[in-house]
Amino acid sequence: MPRQLIVISDLAVLPNESGLRPVTLTIDLDSGRITSVLKGHEVIPDDPDNQILRLHEGHVLLPGLIDCHVHLNQPGRTAWEGFQTGTQAALSGGITTLIDMPLNSIPSTTSVDSLDVKRVEAERSGVYCDVGFWGGIVPGNEDELVPMLNKGVKGFKCFLIDSGVEEFQHVTEGDLNAACEALKNTNALILFHAEVDCGHSPEHTHADPSRYSTFLASRPPELELSALEVILRVARSYPQLRFHIVHLSAADALPRIRQARASGIQNLTVETCFHYLTLRSDDIPPLATQYKCCPPIRSEENRQRLLQGVVDGTIDYIVSDHSPCTPELKKGDFMSAWGGVSGLGLGLPLLWTELGDKVDLPRVVSWLSSKQSAQVGLAGSKGSLEVGADADFVVFDPEANTLIQEKNLIFRNKVSPYLGRQLRGKVLSTHIRGEIAYSSDQVSFSQDTLGRLL
Numbered sequence: 001m002p003r004q005l006i007v008i009s010d011l012a013v014l015p016n017e018s019g020l021r022p023v024t025l026t027i028d029l030d031s032g033r034i035t036s037v038l039k040g041h042e043v044i045p046d047d048p049d050n051q052i053l054r055l056h057e058g059h060v061l062l063p064g065l066i067d068c069h070v071h072l073n074q075p076g077r078t079a080w081e082g083f084q085t086g087t088q089a090a091l092s093g094g095i096t097t098l099i100d101m102p103l104n105s106i107p108s109t110t111s112v113d114s115l116d117v118k119r120v121e122a123e124r125s126g127v128y129c130d131v132g133f134w135g136g137i138v139p140g141n142e143d144e145l146v147p148m149l150n151k152g153v154k155g156f157k158c159f160l161i162d163s164g165v166e167e168f169q170h171v172t173e174g175d176l177n178a179a180c181e182a183l184k185n186t187n188a189l190i191l192f193h194a195e196v197d198c199g200h201s202p203e204h205t206h207a208d209p210s211r212y213s214t215f216l217a218s219r220p221p222e223l224e225l226s227a228l229e230v231i232l233r234v235a236r237s238y239p240q241l242r243f244h245i246v247h248l249s250a251a252d253a254l255p256r257i258r259q260a261r262a263s264g265i266q267n268l269t270v271e272t273c274f275h276y277l278t279l280r281s282d283d284i285p286p287l288a289t290q291y292k293c294c295p296p297i298r299s300e301e302n303r304q305r306l307l308q309g310v311v312d313g314t315i316d317y318i319v320s321d322h323s324p325c326t327p328e329l330k331k332g333d334f335m336s337a338w339g340g341v342s343g344l345g346l347g348l349p350l351l352w353t354e355l356g357d358k359v360d361l362p363r364v365v366s367w368l369s370s371k372q373s374a375q376v377g378l379a380g381s382k383g384s385l386e387v388g389a390d391a392d393f394v395v396f397d398p399e400a401n402t403l404i405q406e407k408n409l410i411f412r413n414k415v416s417p418y419l420g421r422q423l424r425g426k427v428l429s430t431h432i433r434g435e436i437a438y439s440s441d442q443v444s445f446s447q448d449t450l451g452r453l454l
């Protein structure tokens, strides 16, 4: 007899269903896949070999979540984050698949050889959740792009402005066109850090660098709006390729994105981050550099318009952009400290706290699962509870409260703007291919690294 796990829940998030449904899932533990999804409660055959997991009343069964924007930094800057701590932090938030960004590790993932280095390092270290990789586009690496795609990268990230690390140079529009030419016989996905240094930043002033407003004034929305025009030009020139704006912060870009789509641009998607939807510039104290990231966290009015952009579908999905560093690099003022927000694993309760009274849980979950699995070619195997998919799932209590304290942060360096926040909703357990990978009871993880490289 095959080893089977039967999961029974009164409340489940199922594909293409609004509201929460009763379900009985059957999982083949040998293959790690879902073999049946019965809407309702099946009479379970009395087979002593079947394991049964019956969810408690009020607990919700969710598909495993996906975070397409994470910087794990290993090898090279493993003191910032690593495969083990990063994938455990992901699991603690219900994330069963993450896609690692090509920069801040050394080497950055801009060639087949560097992709191999990263894969070998991840295998050696072990991963607790599934991990895929983005490649990078830097000036002159266009000949590496198709070979990297053939080796499994999910797409390519590039910067239109200084990336902050010297080994990952930003591209000009000429470099970008060379990359698109190299990829023109594919349907590759190209991701943009969408800020262009367009001369709108104020001249270096004598404003106080300990104040957040000084930093905010140095990265105005015009940088994002100028980048959007570059991206729209290339999206029009290469309709067979797919283009994606990472971490949109400036809500002023939303009307232009809607208009471009209405005028026929079908190959542009957009993400924003939990920090842009839950934090606001006016609340940021002097020297609180844990809030510093690029593009910056903006005003309350901007935040409200971004939330509207999520709810109306202009923004496709939401990611963490977990981009940590050592506490030492976060010292200093807003102009000198490293830019990047740490929050891997906190996204679901952050978003549920923010939007839970406006939209239902299946919609919130879709932004954190099925929308992202489709983006990286994993629809059918990840991000949804359906027959044939990997049995990655989460048990979530939507009414539990969690106070974010250092002890709840699993990622390596416990520097985060979310410390001290009271959130609604708690991930109770996370399961990969039917096996328990994380339990919130005493914050425990499976001894085995159950993750795989995608």
Ligand SMILES: [Zn+2]
Pocket: 069, 071, 101, 321, 323
């Ligand atoms: Zn990033």
